Amino acid sequence: MIGEIGETAAKLKFMGIGYQFTGRDRLEAGIDGIAEAMDENHPTAMMIAVQVKATRAARYTGENDNEFTYTVRAADLEYWRGSNLPVILVLYRQSDDTFYWKSLENLVGEAERTLRFDKKHDLLDRKARDRLAALTVAKQGHGYYVPPLGGGEQAIVNMLPILLPAEIFVSQTRLSNREALAKMNKTRNGKRYDWMINETSLWTFHDPLKSSVRDLVERDQVERIETDFLALHDAKDQQHKFAGLLRHTLAHDFREVLGWDKEKKQFFFLPKPQGIARQFQYLSAKQKAKADVVSVYKKSKDEGPIDYVRHHSFTPRFERLAEQWYLVVSPSYFFTADGTRRLSYPETLLSGKKRLDNNNTVRRQVIMWHRLLSGMSFEDTGQLLVSESVEDRILIIGEPPVLELPKSVPDDVWGAKANKAKKSDEDDPQGSLL
Known part of the structure; x- marks a missing residue:
């Protein structure tokens, strides 16, 4: 009788958290039912085999406010290993109407027959629905998708x-990038590295004649142009150079x-x-x-x-x-x-x-x-x-x-x-x- 009560209670519990539950007939040998994940009341064909163990009021082994242990039979463990579905064990206690669950995947050897249940983490409730759904997805291959079954949320794109400043300064220079860096490193005060040399021109968002960068450019060959002329250039090498300028400028700002x-x-x-x-x-x-x-x-x-x-x-x-x-x-x-x-x-x-x-x-x-x-x-x-x-x-x-x-x-x-x-x-x- 308590076994029938446990299976019926488990069915109602699974339906309450968003799963269908189909019981098996009396010929079952260690699987009491099949739970199928539902996504907004639509079946997903994602199945979990469920074994329910019920008790009226007995305390579990080593039970305290936080945890307890439960030992499964060796014959059951051997039977579950052959399943082509993920198998979970559900423990139901009628006296306090509590449900706890544990995945039986990857249990190997006699020592692992004793399962340790955390009363908070292993509680069977709506918070467990995504962890249950994750069991149904094959873990082999290059990757796998874990389907979220909860509600939506806001995602921040990184x-x-x-x-950008409206204008940029383009100056002629006779220095290579290495020569310009060496010269700037020798500067005593006001060093600035927020510039980029592209062949014979130096790009910067600040006026080079008003800083130590003036020693890197031809002072009569400084031109102020619209930033979009360089920022929106279609050539890939120009885009890479501009990206480098942005990185240098960010480093200077901070x-x-x-x-x-x-x-x-x-x-x-x-x-x-x-x-x-x-x-x-x-x-x-x-x-x-x-x-x-x-x-x-x-x-x-x-x-x-x-x-x-x-x-x-x-x-x-x-x-x-x-x-x-x-x-x-x-x-x-x-x-x-x-x-x-x-x-x-x-x-x-x-x-x-x-x-x-x-x-x-x-x-x-x-x-x-x-x-x-x-x-x-x-x-x-x-x-x-x-x-x-x-x-x-x-x-x-x-x-x-x-x-x-x-x-x-x-x-x-x-x-x-x-x-x-x-x-x-x-x-x-x-x-x-x-």
């Missing part, structure tokens, strides 16, 4: 529109807060002039927010020598679509030994941090970078992060485009990864930028 690494081709937050660790405060979508953009990690927890320093960074790419230039921001991390010297082997640290990042983490980073580049930061205890005012900058960065997605990005599909990311955000404030 392409920031650039408002030279007091961002460094540039030639090897990684990344902008990264510089350490504070007095000290190393740095915090950036900005206005997020709804409230004031802050991020530890330069973080110091020591060999021991609170004292001792520095182990490494982590900097928030991004890889820039300048793209022209139609008649609009965009800055494509790809958030990442940059590692140094002491805030200035690049760490010799940062790959393990980088891959470890990237594994913890989820959709929300990257979204917050894109917002953070937009706030910095567009000047939407604010003072904290009287100290301004960027000393130059927005009016002094050459490039003006606009709002990133926003798209309305019909389906949300199902972070919970990645299961353990999402949980690790959440735990990291709680233990380490850098994981969550808000």
Whole structure:
């Protein structure tokens, strides 16, 4: 009787979270029913085999407020291994009307017969529908699609529109790019690198005769022209040169807060002039927010020598679509030994941090970078992060485009990864930028 009650209750539960449930006849040997994912009441042909184990009121093994264990029979485990459908175990307790579930994929050996259930994470409710749907997709091949079954959301495109100055200066020069850099490096005061040499001409958005760049050009051969003449040129090599000019100009605009690494081709937050660790405060979508953009990690927890320093960074790419230039921001991390010297082997640290990042983490980073580049930061205890005012900058960065997605990005599909990311955000404030 309790078995029949459990299967009926499971059917109602699956229907409540957006799945069809078809029970099997009494000849079943370890599969009680088939659950089919529904997308807005439309069947998807995405099937899950379900085994229901029901009890009236008994406590599970080792049960406490947070977890318990359940041991499956060896014969059942052997039977489930031969299934061509993903198999889940659903535990139902009538006394408190609770449902917990666990995927039975990849269980190997006697030791894995004992399943550990987390009462919060393994609860069978509407929050589990995307994780259940993810089980139905073949994991082999070059990639696979995890279908989101929840509602829609706004997606931020990591392409920031650039408002260019109306005019640009084109000057004749006799110097090669290498010779010009060598000459500028010898300049004592007012060094500027926000220029690009194209064959015998130098391009820059500022008047070269009013800065140290005047030593690089023929002073009687300076011409002011419309920016669109170069920005909208159809030749690919001209577009590449113009993109290089944009990168140099951006580096100049933010030279007091961002460094540039030639090897990684990344902008990264510089350490504070007095000290190393740095915090950036900005206005997020709804409230004031802050991020530890330069973080110091020591060999021991609170004292001792520095182990490494982590900097928030991004890889820039300048793209022209139609008649609009965009800055494509790809958030990442940059590692140094002491805030200035690049760490010799940062790959393990980088891959470890990237594994913890989820959709929300990257979204917050894109917002953070937009706030910095567009000047939407604010003072904290009287100290301004960027000393130059927005009016002094050459490039003006606009709002990133926003798209309305019909389906949300199902972070919970990645299961353990999402949980690790959440735990990291709680233990380490850098994981969550808000």
